[in-house]
Amino acid sequence: MTNKNVILKKSFLMTRAEENYIKTIFHLGGHSAVPIATNAIAEQMETKPSSVTDMAKKLAEKGLVHYKRYQGVSLTDSGIKTALSIIRKHRLWEVFLVKKLDFTWDEVHEVAEQLEHIKSEKLIDKIDELLDFPKYDPHGDPIPSKDGKFMVRDKELLSDLDAGVSGVCVGVKDTSAPFLKFLDKNGIALGKTITILEKEDFDQSLHIKIETQELHISHQIASNLYVKKHD
Amino acid sequence: MTNKNVILKKSFLMTRAEENYIKTIFHLGGHSAVPIATNAIAEQMETKPSSVTDMAKKLAEKGLVHYKRYQGVSLTDSGIKTALSIIRKHRLWEVFLVKKLDFTWDEVHEVAEQLEHIKSEKLIDKIDELLDFPKYDPHGDPIPSKDGKFMVRDKELLSDLDAGVSGVCVGVKDTSAPFLKFLDKNGIALGKTITILEKEDFDQSLHIKIETQELHISHQIASNLYVKKHD
DNA sequence: AATAAAATTTAGACAAATCTAAAAATAGGT
């Protein structure tokens, strides 16, 4: 058996728990050289630091993470590949749920968390094909391709832009149901044009125009909306 | 909280292992009053009888099975409902894989075994709708409705019919990949008309006509094909 | 540089699901 096959075999027999750790470490930035703290992982996963330590050892044994006692965790190349594969599945399933089954963007996360662990390469490739190879998920996040590459769209937080600037809404930072429902209620959606009419010095809140409608939004809202500026 | 909600809540937090036991017990006939032997369950699930005993106690505690020491296991009403819900999901996913993703009927079982455990009522109802509420899965097995009812089509094993009789192929008993691939190779598929031309006394093998083509099949093959006789 | 605070690891325990080996109950044959 070749070395490559060993890695593939390993990734095939990963448990749900292992996959969730790998995914979380990736989202916390563990794909770079900077190691992620045990505590940070524990907090994100709503578990205890001691559990993270145990899992870090196991994942290190499997060659998925770099781990030195007291020094935190970062992903190996194999770990990054695994993380991207899980994220690819998660985001493709989200697109499927919205495009094919009429889920709203605040309903997809929970179900995709389950579907991302289904083991079948053919299944996810066929879903990809059915959806016509989408590049972004319903929250504007890029979908890694089969070989782990993905588009990084240049985008800025609405809260970082100045009055007068306008652009297209291309993503959300917070993907929680309450936030997404708030956006729906106020007519904010991906693809819509947003113009900053006025910026309030006192609390950083914004007067914006979204398509034809005018709206007042807090800094907190604006700092969770990604916009691509018009050229 | 009403009694009904308690049952629903319980079914929601069933583990994968519990669901697999319930499903197996149903398939072994545990929905009738006749209890299923520990050994039979163990053999079907490729596990040990002692493991079955442990799980039987747990499922009895949850009110899903009737269990008395040394007397085998049968499903309660709640257990039957649970089993039908799992089987519904399994078969709907099979239809989805074949109709929407071009899986062949020998490829669907393994993936559906995973998909059947996804927890989302909305998801499976939407899949049902997307498929236009199919009544049968790709192997001809009936799909229970949301409320647990399903069609029982009258059908007979090809091996039980006499020479001269003809009918439509409506199902397979064995759903293993090798058997299904054999059928594909020989042009046998659901919906095709089969006529028994001659029955060999010696080994019960059959000369059949399938649509326009003639074929010789063993008793073993014939005893795994369901046919609905022409009126 | 010493010490206090914070982060991390270890040690030991627990629940779920499984196993093996031994004990107990049932069923079958004469």
Place this chain on the structure above:
DNA sequence: ACCTATTTTTAGATTTGTCTAAATTTTATT
């Protein structure tokens, strides 16, 4: 009805993933 063979259960161990509490290492502060 008795004895044997089979089935089933119990008891105790194992693995995975988790926890708490205590010990250790790192970091921050003076």
